[in-house]
Amino acid sequence: MASPHFAAQIDASLFTGTPDFPFYLPAVSFDGSRVEIAGRTLLGFASNDYLGLARHPGVIGAAQQALAKFGASTNGSRVLNGSTTLHEALERSLADWLGSEDCVLFPTGYQACMGVVATVGARASAVVLDREAHASLFDGARQSGARVCRFEHNDVLALRRRLKALDRGALVVVDSVYSMSGDVAPLAEIHACCSEFGATLLIDEAHGLGVLGQGHGGAYAAGVTGTDTLVVGTFSKALGSIGGFAVGSSQFALELRSKCRSQLFSAALSPASTAAALEALNILRAEPARVARASARAATIRAALREDGLPLSNCASTIVPVVLSDAARVLHAWQHCFDSGVYVNAVLAPAAPAGRALLRVSCTADHRESDCQQLIDVLRGALRLGGAGEAR
Ligand SMILES: Cc1ncc(COP(=O)(O)O)c(C=O)c1O
Structure with a gap:
């Protein structure tokens, strides 16, 4: 119902x-x-x-082993008692796959998107989102306390007009693939526009990871992988599990680990989900x-x-x-x-x-x-x- x-x-x-x-x-x-x-x-x-990985025998086997070894729950936040060697292995593997310095896991994709936009947006001059960006990103923007603006969907000229009218230091937030329309964002042009106006670009790869750029995602496909770009995403699509992540520079990861409320105040991703995502990533690399x-x-x-x-x-x-x-x-x-x-x-x-x-x-x-x-x-x-x- x-x-x-x-x-x-x-x-x-x-x-x-x-x-x-x-x-x-x-x-x-x-x-x-x-x-x-x-x-x-x-x-x-x-x-x-x-990628058909949620019911892959290797993914299910890895989840079962993690369940047997670590139990059904992490019973606490990463910062206190919820971290396992599995979480760290998944963070290293994903940072490597996405060509980033570091990675931070979240209990869900929603919490990753919302928490990262709220945290980074709090020190931005404004948060500027594509009109069709995912609800979790808008929720984070509202929580950030920054001024929130939208621009027309996938319209780089509209973004340009927005950024021109704002102070430097804005946070621009887009999806790499839009979840309902399937539209792919013009990330190379958006990135160039952000660089011109001193804005930081944050890309939600929920539907791009495992799909675009030989599975590396839309940012990789567009050649937008520098440490000036922040990426969030989820394991609940191509990686056949549940959980969220953010990747970027070591400094960005440190900021999330010390300040991001949806990271600090929520129990860590379950051992079974973590192991499932790690094995799914191995299969993505191999196949x-x-x-x-x-x-x-x-x-x-x-x-x-x-x-x-x-x-x-x-x-x-x-x-x-x-x-x-x-x-x-x-x-x-x-x-x-x-x-x-x-x-x-x-x-x-x-x-x-x-x-x-x-x-x-x-x-x-x-x-x-x-x-x-x-x-x-x-x-x-x-x-x-x-x-x-x-x-x-
Ligand atoms: C673009 C986008 N971002 C974030 C999320 C949230 O991910 P999750 O459902 O894994 O929490 C979704 C899922 O609906 C999504 O489509």
Whole structure:
């Protein structure tokens, strides 16, 4: 059942004629690209397990060993009793993979994003965010106490105008891949703009890590990896686990370890989650073909929908947005997919910008080409049902 808070943001009348509520659906089991819900096995295109690692035997084995060795909980914050050798090993491995001096783990991606923006934003002249940046980044900006500004989504000229009007020393916050639209940020241009106006760039790699730049992320793909750039992210997408991280200079890591409230005042990432993420990173290093496969599946779907006239870009992200604009059309199209045996996500405001409600399709390395074909056929039926779509 939806939380009252969430339900309060959706007009209940939209659900007329929609027998299945598309949110908070409890899965009975997951098996790679298949998900069992309410007694039915559906083809799943709704997971963020982009590399198919959450159920990889090596990842599960590593989590089981950590559980047996360290127990189910860390029972405390990293700063006091919650640190283990596993946490330090994951921090070293991730800093190395991302070409950074240091890394700090967080219990969740949300806490990493929110805490880092709040901490760094507190000493910035202003926090300037892409309008479609993740909610956790906006929450951090509000907590920072700094002046908060937005700029038009992925619009470097709009960012330039903003920064020109502000004092030097602003913090600019963007996602490398936008979680709902799948848009890839023009990071090289954004970085150049930040350098020109003396701003610090912070990139959320939640959906870029394991996907772009041969798995190193969007910052790496754009050549933006200096110590002047800060990166946050999560293990809950391509790395098949739970937990968040921040990477950057040693000085930045020290600042987080000593000042960041969501780091200091929350229990450390569980041993099983830490070991799972560490093993997932090992597999990512060893099996680069997974990265290529996940993007190739999304490319197949994008190309087919483009043939139908949907204006989708050919970016490398694993997320394919089918924008239907109006929430009622999205819910009906979602229902058509569900009834046809395909599980995608219905994304309404506030998760999508007003007037840009969408079906979100996410691809993983576990999908076969035949799965993509089935999805495409079902989506075509759904689009006829919902009227001609608009997508990007
Ligand atoms: C762009 C982005 N940043 C941060 C987060 C938060 O990560 P987590 O769900 O692992 O806490 C998410 C997850 O929804 C996300 O999509």
